[in-house]
């Protein structure tokens with residue numbers, strides 16, 4: 001068991017990113033946003049004007065892309081070919097294509113290898129790492145010291161995503177976001193490689209009626225009692 005690793009998985013809109021970052025800060029841990037990596041890879045594919053369904057070309061573009069992700073929970077950052085893409089990867093074009101790109105087996109192989117390298121480096125420092133994604137507890141770090149699976153109703157998740165879009169200056173449209181959340185859930189859960197699912201030994205936390213502070217309280221309890 002890798003005591004220093006907290007794996008946080010779940011669909012979008014469960015508050016995963018917010019609580020992962022806050023938990024990492026509180027623990028003095030580093031933080032890895034694997035969704036940002038799949039999003040940056042998707043941006044590379046869109047820029048190269050490759051069809052997300054053309055898996056051989058997609059894999060080639062992602063292999064050639066210089067993708068760097070920061071691990072400071074206070075200042076998350078992601079760059080592609082030397083330029084910061086933190087804003088662009090949250091836009092509708094990337095969000096619309098990311099599930100298709102992340103279903104490509106060779107893309108996952110490349111990014112999982114990079115994720116494991118970063119996690120290995122983090123384990124050399126005392127604070128450890130909080131890693132968030134869809135397949136962290138099942139594939140990337142199956143021996144994580146603590147695995148958490150966050151859920152929430154589709155309605156609550158669409159509301160959170162919309163509020164987040166508005167607060168970050170993007171257009172907010174609840175119906176569209178609700179449809180997008182359900183579409184991505186179906187694609188992420190239904191894909192062949194590393195589908196979104198709860199690891200058997202993950203703690204499940206339904207955040208539908210919980211605020212960030214309450215979720216963090218629960219997480220801290222689990223961190224304290226982990227083996």
Ligand code: C5P
Pocket residue numbers: 012034035036038039098099100102103132133134135136184188
């Ligand atoms: O977490 P976020 O919404 O930024 O993730 C964007 C997309 O990246 C997900 O919908 C999923 O398709 C993909 N993803 C993945 N595996 C991960 C993290 C994200 O397939 N570990």
